Amino acid sequence: xxxxxxxxxxxxxxxxxxxxxxxxxxxxxxxxxxxxxxxxxxxxxxxxxxxxxxxxxxxxxxxxxxxxxxxxxxxxxxxxxxxxxxxxxxxxxxxxxxxxxxxxxxxxxx
Amino acid sequence: xxxxxxxxxxxxxxxxxxxxxxxxxxxxxxxxxxxxxxxxxxxxxxxxxxxxxxxxxxxxxxxxxxxxxxxxxxxxxxxxxxxxxxxxxxxxxxxxxxxxxxxxxxxxxxxxxxxxxxxxxx
Numbered sequence: 001x002x003x004x005x006x007x008x009x010x011x012x013x014x015x016x017x018x019x020x021x022x023x024x025x026x027x028x029x030x031x032x033x034x035x036x037x038x039x040x041x042x043x044x045x046x047x048x049x050x051x052x053x054x055x056x057x058x059x060x061x062x063x064x065x066x067x068x069x070x071x072x073x074x075x076x077x078x079x080x081x082x083x084x085x086x087x088x089x090x091x092x093x094x095x096x097x098x099x100x101x102x103x104x105x106x107x108x109x110x
Numbered sequence: 111x112x113x114x115x116x117x118x119x120x121x122x123x124x125x126x127x128x129x130x131x132x133x134x135x136x137x138x139x140x141x142x143x144x145x146x147x148x149x150x151x152x153x154x155x156x157x158x159x160x161x162x163x164x165x166x167x168x169x170x171x172x173x174x175x176x177x178x179x180x181x182x183x184x185x186x187x188x189x190x191x192x193x194x195x196x197x198x199x200x201x202x203x204x205x206x207x208x209x210x211x212x213x214x215x216x217x218x219x220x221x222x223x224x225x226x227x228x229x230x231x232x
Contacts, residue, residue, distance in 0.1 A: 002154070032215070032216075033216075033217050033218065035216070035217070035218035035219070037155070037219070039155065043224075044205065044222035044223060044224055044225065045147075045155065045205070045207075045219070045222050046222075047218055047219060047220045047221075049218075050210055050217060050218025050220065051210075051217065051218065056220055086154070088154060088155050090155075090157070090216055090218075090219075091216065092215040092216045092217075096172075097169055098157065098169060098170075098171055098172070099145065099147075099157030099160060099169070099171075099215075099216035100157060100216075101147075101154060101155045101156065101157055102154070103154050104154035104155065
């Protein structure tokens with residue numbers, strides 16, 4: 001049972017937009033930064049979003065992040081088949097003094 | 111170019127020990143917190159431990175507290191994870207990851223190694 005809650009799966013057609021939610025609490029998302037990662041099997045995870053809504057260099061603006069209260073959202077527009085992957089949100093939990101990840105969301109581009 | 115290369119994984123019996131290493135290059139190692147993150151077979155990412163730039167702040171997941179020890183040697187640009195009393199549930203790919211912050215609290219892991227597999231089995 002993950003501290004951060006994500007939907008197990010989402011799907012959309014190529015070219016469409018999808019959002020992935022991440023729900024937490026005041027001890028993590030509510031008062032700490034959220035980051036988002038893309039993970040393809042057999043490869044190293046890739047940072048897509050840090051500090052709630054900032055993109056590292058090299059990450060296209062098709063990827064966006066937002067945070068409101070104790071929830072965060074990753075948005076992906078112009079979906080491509082190469083976007084099929086597992087996506088994870090992460091944050092710090094100040095009450096537990098631990099890093100926390102969501103359970104992951106599998107994106108299928110139909 | 112930032113590079114993180116893990117080593118030290120392998121097959122170990124329950125109750126045994128392993129020491130993972132992560133060799134860093136291409137950036138100022140002493141300027142970043144570092145994390146260990148693992149992924150068990152068929153499972154999601156699990157944060158394991160983090161260490162601040164000067165090793166002042168160290169944090170562990172409850173699942174490994176008291177059994178694992180994180181450390182770093184800034185002179186050698188290296189991160190370590192000493193794993194004792196290993197259990198079957200510790201079987202996973204272990205990733206070393208650089209954090210954008212410096213205090214040990216997860217801000218965003220912007221560079222990751224390729225991972226090293228730890229298998230705990232009799």
